[in-house]
Amino acid sequence: MRKEELFARLRANTHQQFDMPDMDIHALKYPDTLQQFIKMTLSSGGKIVRLKKDGDLNAAIAEAYPDAQVIASNIPGIKADRNPDLVAEAQDLNRTDVGVIRGEVGVAENACIWIPQTMKEKAICFISENLVILLDEASIVDNMHEAYARIKMTDYGFGTFISGPSKTADIEQALVMGAQAARSVTVFLLS
């Protein structure tokens, strides 16, 4: 079907048009945005570790995941066995114990963290058994309206909000963490 045909039919069949509403909304704000983010992260099944920005991140990763053998990251300073910028194929990131990625914006209302794609293979965000997300405390906002006003894509052209580990309740409504993607998510809140 040619789009011109479609557009002509749509225009002919539209009998009434409506304006956009006034987009002002008094959206939920929290008395303590950071505490709300922490609370929602925990209830989504995620974990929180609070660190100084100049703290020893590698030690913190080892403490959070002592059994991890294979770590993947392209973040400078992170001791990694694999680099999502340098692997030949995305598949090569399989069996990564811990993927370490950077979040840009945190959202208190639902523990979402915006993660723009800043690596060649975004698979690291999903194929890793466990995820560590680095997030600056100061970049947490109250709600999705504020978040969407801030987010930017990078040149790679992909971004995602992640809130806690991958989950499903498809079998008899029993909640299971770790469906197809990360089985656990630890947010390193940096100040």
Next chain:
Amino acid sequence: MKVGLFIPCYVDALYPQVGVATSKLLHYLGVDVTYPPKQTCCGQPMANAGFERMSRPLVEKFEKVFKDFDYVVIPSVSCSAFIRFNYPKILSNCTVSEKVYDVVEFLHDILRVTALPGKFPHVVSVHNSCHGVRELGLSSPTELSGPRFNKIVDLLNLVSGITVKEPERSDECCGFGGMFAVEEPDVSKRMGEDKLADHIATGAEYITGPDCSCLMHLQGIAQKEHKNIKFKHVVEILAAGL
């Protein structure tokens, strides 16, 4: 204020005591009430079944009979809702739709009753009929965000000795739905059984609500299942002692 009293077909034929209670209560409260003769039906059953056009002659008749009153009061939320929201679509220049009030609304919002004479020392479970909740605003629908209120409960609490309860699923449909009860009898029965069990679980002796059609449905099931619970329309309890 001249009030016209409309007594729906099924109340006339099956639950006349509800009409009597409504008439007596309004009279007691000093309302100038008239019951125009030769009333039949508001037209809802045919319209809900899909034949709105068959309601039209009844709509026209209702308009003619009641147009000169200030208010029309009806002891039925489903009829009141049908008249308020559907009549203007069926009849242009309809005037009655704005004057029609269910009796609970009328007592609560127009007369603003703050005292009632009667005693009803029993435990009752309130059946919040769908038309009352979601069309007339007798109570805050549990689906919506906002302050909680219930006009039926407010009025019942004016009756001395009463204990008012609500079932756990306080505004889930009982499953009557007019022709729904005969077109989908198995689903309707199951919905009614579940609702009845929910009311019985409150420990109530009576189930009460603002619409006899819901009560008729629940009562029919209760009788078939030999469940020992009684039924009264809200206005019968409010008119206790009169």
Next chain:
Amino acid sequence: MSTLHAKKAREFLKEPAKITHHDQTFWGMRMARDKMVSQIPEWEELREKASAIKRHTISHLSDYLEEFSSNLKKNGVHVLWAKDAEEFNQMVLKILTDHQVKKIVKSKSMLTEECGMNDFLMSKGIDVVETDLGERILQLMHLKPAHIVVPAIHITRQQVAHTFEADGISPEKGNDDPTYLTRCARNSLRSEFLEAGAGMTGCNFGVAKTGDVVVCTNEGNADMATSMPKLHIAAMGLEKVIPDYESLAFFQRLLCRSATGQPTTTYTSHFRKPRPGGEMYVILVDNGRSDFIANPDHWETLKCIRCGACMNTCPVYRRSMGYSYSFFIPGPIGIDLGMLKDPKANSGNISACSLCLSCDDVCPVHVNPGSQIYLWRQQLEHFGTANSEKKLMSWGMSWVYRNYSIYNMALKVAPLLNYVPKSIIGNPKMNPWCVGHLMPEFVRKPFHVLEKDLEKEYEKKSKIEP
């Protein structure tokens, strides 16, 4: 006088415990939704504005589709327009064969269900692997979804275990623990993600201003399906386009809370460009939508964001289950969409509604699915699918009510019914009221007779009390 839905529901209701479980499961989801709503004071405002944004967008649909497709192209995404299900399926097949793809992994898409894509591709020798756990279970069991968000809710853990054992996904015979079974599925699907030549997703929202295809999942399967295979095909209904990120915030906040009572899906992914070294296609599908827009009473059905809240709250859906409906989407929105798509085939669902309007109150975008069912009922005559017995009953009632002398006579005679043996009047086959009820009693003195005595009483009283 039995409709298709009523007949099927009767069969399911023969297993009351199963219905209890189904009803309680979905009531639980409704309660989870209510809990979310109580935490968002601006909830009703969100609904109002989301509804208004959709009305604006749909009534300017060609403009937004133009903007969307133009941005997609700028981002290096191929854009195709499919007139109907057949064209869509053929387009997908061509893309896959041109790229020599033998296996495609897909995340959930009701649109692909609408088009019957899986069966079509399988018949052409392409392996289609569902990766949403519920959809995967149903695929292996050769069953259709029973709900649009939790499609396998009616399947027991024992059935899942049995299926996984039979397909070599579960090595431990008899182990039906959901966590264990989910791990088995994870391992099995991991190989599929690694091997597949293409990944297909649906699209929850298409952002016109940026060209983003937004996909929301809890499992992360849409992201897994598009992170290894180099080819991504996104299937999108025309009506899924929204103006911009500012609008998106409203829908993102409403969607998951309405659907499952979670504050968000785990993943809200924005696909803007193809992967480095990869290709991305977006196929925009009409399949009747450009005609639905012309329907003055029902065009707002296109606002639907497929959250499923209406079916979760619907007391009829909860007690009759998804397979009672003739359309691939059940519940209130399914009744409406089915009537838009094929009124003659789907008129048998119209009885599945008590007009309680709970669905109108939960719909995040004010589609008013219940109110629309009332309107569809008025049109059954026009489609030739009105039930003739119901029509006769309605006409009969109307005739009695229009003629007072007949009404009056009927009430005088009605008490005789009280004496008709229960074996006749209580026979459910003769009298469907008696499937569940005993007959009410017709009174000797209806209100309009008693009223005369009341008037006398009032007059007497007013003479005594001046």
